Structures are given as C-alpha cells and as structure tokens.
Amino acid sequence: MKGLLLSKDELVKCENAIEESIVRAVETSKMNGAILALSGGIDSALVAVLASRVVDVFGLLLPDRATSDPGDMEDARDLAKSLGMDYELIEIGGIVEAVYSARPNLGPKECRLAYANVKPRVRMIMNYFASNLDGRIVLGTGNKTELLMGYFTKYGDGGVDLLPIAGLYKTRVRQMAKHVGVPEAIIKKPPSAGLWKGQTDEGEMGISYEALDKILYGVYDLGLSYGEIQKETGVDEATFTRIMERVRDNEHKRNMPPITDITAVIGP
C-alpha cells in the first residue's frame, strides 16, 4: 500500500507544483504579487518560504492582543526577515472588540466559537484591504486535513484567492516544512488557531493529526473500508464515524454557495 509519508522525489515534485501554481495564479490575476497572513505557525511559514522563492510576497502579522502569543509574532517576524519579505504588524484587537460591541448583551462565555470566528474574519478583511491597495492576490494556508475537517472559519481564513498547500495533509506539511528549511522552532510548536488561550487543533478536534491523517488518507485517497483502516490504525468505530460525519457536514465549506435555479422555473 502506498504510504502517507512522501519520498524525497515526491517532496521535490510537490514543491515544484506548489511554486508553479503560485506563479500561475499571480500571472493570471495580472497583479503585482501576493500577500500572506503570517502567524508564526507551520502552515503560513511553509507557504511563505515557497511563495517568497517565486513571487513578490508581503507578510501581514495580525495579532490580537487578547489571545495571541507574543512569541508567535516574534517567530513570524524572524521568518519574514530571514526570507527577505516585506511585512507589517497590525494589531487587530480593537477591530475585534468593535465587532463584539455590536452585541453588548452577549460574551464569549455563552458563545465561544462565534466570538472566536470574528478574529479570522477580521484578518480576512485586513488581507483584502492590503490586497486591493497594493494589487496582490491573497494566499491561503489551509492544508488538506483542515479542509476535509472544515477546521477553518468560513470566509475567515477560508476566504482567499489560492490554497497552495491544500493538497497536503498536515503530516505531509510537516515533511515539506522540514524539506524546505522552515525553522525547527516553528515546526515543533503544537498546531493552534490561537483563537483562545490554550486552544490546540488536536485538543479541539479530539484526535492527533497523526491518527487523523491516516484515517482521512485511507478513506479519501486509497478508498479503504472501515475494516481495512481499523486494521491499519486501530481506530474505534465511534471515532471513525464521528470523523466521517464531520467531513460530510462540512462539505458546504469546500464549495461556492449553491445558486437557486431560477431558469428551471421560468426558462431562459
């Protein structure tokens, strides 16, 4: 059975394909380059390294003073400098609070996710503000695991012009990051959306990326049955079913909004 881990030759092929896709997207858009939100995490670091090799890419550091770890922004800044990328830091806490103030009777205690999702949506606005001003396309940082699980904010970090690494499961993102020289300190961090204190992807999704990727790869790339995946990974049926349901329930996040078919009613 072909494995989830990529060979050296496959890593080089993926690296080239991703770089070519970024060049093509910028050329097709007739814009001047790309823009990317840099979090100090591995996904944005990988996109930054690959994009900076082939196009003019600008980094936006967008911390929320209430929840962002200052160490993450230091890592993002160091990375941008080492890649020779121009970048800017804009604190988004005031904008986020302004949105919250529209509903003064509620708070994150009652609806943590609704409040958390405002942050990636504010970052999306900042990305497109810079994109419109400077003539740059917005690069997304979502990977295949996040896309399948719907582990991103719709029209927040999901609102981008190109998803260069969304063909790679997180396990492969980690391999690719090592391959292209993303700093070890960034690779080693526990993945976190940073939307509230102590949040981690694995804690919130209730499964490790290592286990999750084996299941998703087995089902969606190799077409294996639950029995075959159970034998390979030891996953219990309840966990397997929960993951399959989550992928199905998040189909809407991977598509453009459906268009109500008026022609079917009135003709042309």
Ligand SMILES: Nc1ncnc2c1ncn2[C@@H]1O[C@H](COP(=O)(O)OP(=O)(O)OC[C@H]2O[C@@H]([n+]3cccc(C(=O)O)c3)[C@H](O)[C@@H]2O)[C@@H](O)[C@H]1O
């Ligand atoms: N069947 C359906 N057909 C069409 N639309 C549907 C729908 N079900 C929900 N929706 C829409 O989708 C909305 C819910 O989706 P959404 O607003 O995204 O919210 P939701 O999926 O509930 O939350 C986002 C998740 O992604 C995580 N996240 C966010 C940002 C970054 C990262 C990271 O890793 O960095 C992770 C976050 O921690 C959370 O677990 C609903 O309010 C509704 O508007």
Ligand SMILES: Nc1ncnc2c1ncn2[C@@H]1O[C@H](COP(=O)(O)OP(=O)(O)OP(=O)(O)O)[C@@H](O)[C@H]1O
């Ligand atoms: N403080 C921030 N400043 C700028 N961009 C951010 C910030 N936080 C999140 N983002 C953007 O949201 C994206 C999604 O976050 P996500 O946590 O999935 O990726 P990551 O931080 O790059 O990787 P990791 O899985 O290591 O956390 C980031 O890649 C980045 O583009």
Ligand SMILES: [Mg+2]
């Ligand atoms: Mg992160």
